[in-house]
Amino acid sequence: MKLPVLTLQPKAPKLKIGDTCPTLQPNVTESCILADPDGTQVGLFIKQLPDDLRNLVNIADHEVNSTRVPKTMMDRKRPLPPGPDGKRRYLVISQYSAILGSVPPKPHMRRAYGTRSSVHSSKTAGTFVKAMHKAGITAYQLVQELAPEVTQLHSSKVQARVPEKWRFAKHFSSTISNCNIAAPIHQDHANVKGAINIIITKRRNSTGGNLHVPDYDATFDQTDGSMLVYPAWRNCHGVTPIVPTHQGGYRNSHVWYALDSFASLG
């Protein structure tokens, strides 16, 4: 399969980090390879996954929606300018999620060492862990086939920055499965520079929830079973509001990424 190339043209961003992403109509709606103006491949968008990968993601998605997978409420905090009273303020975004793979040290939480996600030790989450692991490997192979330049850079950077024992799904350090989260504009500064994120979307009876990259004014049509491969460390990005159209409507994203915090842990 050969995909058309979409050259990303830089635009003056209308949104900045911390802004809530407004409702935007997707303008990248077909499968394509994403490239810089100089022709360098930087990512990939696939509208429909091949059957084998789709099955694995369906299994993972079904499991994360069940009670078998322990999920956590995660708060993402970003400092904001001090308020009128001079007190520190933070932008706090709460999201339901399940993390797999490696978790970096968090000294502020009295954990000065890296560890594996506690989901791995849950007896009932085995199917989810295995499905995510295999799906990560299969998705990476697909990217390798369609956009080899992207995986070459990713592979060299991950090999340099993520020791083998901290890896998950061979080419990443961790994954996160987000349930119904429309994240405001942010940038993944903690990721390995040069590495990609693989984002697979699962949804039912919902609209919105599409990834928007203000630097290129690009909004991807993240339909059910679509895959976006993007260097999330490079540009800020956010998710448009998720609107369930029927009761129980949802939009989940399963993201594989490589964190940079493990290089010094050996």
Next chain:
Amino acid sequence: MIDYQIAIPSYKRPTRLITETLTTLKRTNADFSRVTVFVADSNEKHLYDTALQAIGLGVKVVISQPGLINSRIWYNLHYYKPGTRILNLDDDIAGLYVKDGNALQAYTGDLDRLVSKGFQVCQNTGARLWGINPVANGMFLKPTITVGLRYICGIFHGTFAGDPAMCGDDRPRQSSGEDFELTLRSFKRYKGVVRIDGYCPKTKYFAEGGIQAELGGKDKRAKDHEAQLQQIVNRFPSISKLYTKSGDVPNIKLKTITHGKLQWI
């Protein structure tokens, strides 16, 4: 403990198979070396293999024939040795429940206990078909095992490989209502079927995939279902009759015949 095999015909639903039936089997401590999944063709086998290998349960995937009934007949005749005890399961059993007063409780005991009892009662009574209650409602479950004529739902039932009631040449090859056909044929042939009344499966009847996919969609399945049920009733007029249940879904009511009851749950 009685030796048996677990056969699961599946069509275009590897996700359901893994997240529902295999998860249910895992919860009931099933021995996965007994489990074989029967698929329609090599393309399906590749998809099921990929998904099952990722989960790593050691389940075999075997190509049989397209169509639920064809698949069931195929593995009865060509895969298992004649007389092998087979637990036939659907691929979308989300849970197994047991009567708890007027309510239901998830069954967390061993599958072996339930299956052994089913086959044991069959052997003691001369029946060749056993099953569990199809109704997921504690009010209608009973702490008994009935021998006689009761509907044995195709979702979860035990048979013996090569049984002519299951795979005789005179058996119509229609997937719709195949469990009614099997129940009635087995009753006619062996004068009784065995139903464990205190247990039921949790599933979604007329779900996407499965027979619906085999017949080409919801509307086609509904039409086919009604036509097939009518034919079954025509073949067994004295012990079955057609009626329409809520939601305008045609169904068959079997004549209640009870030869004996045993208290067991």
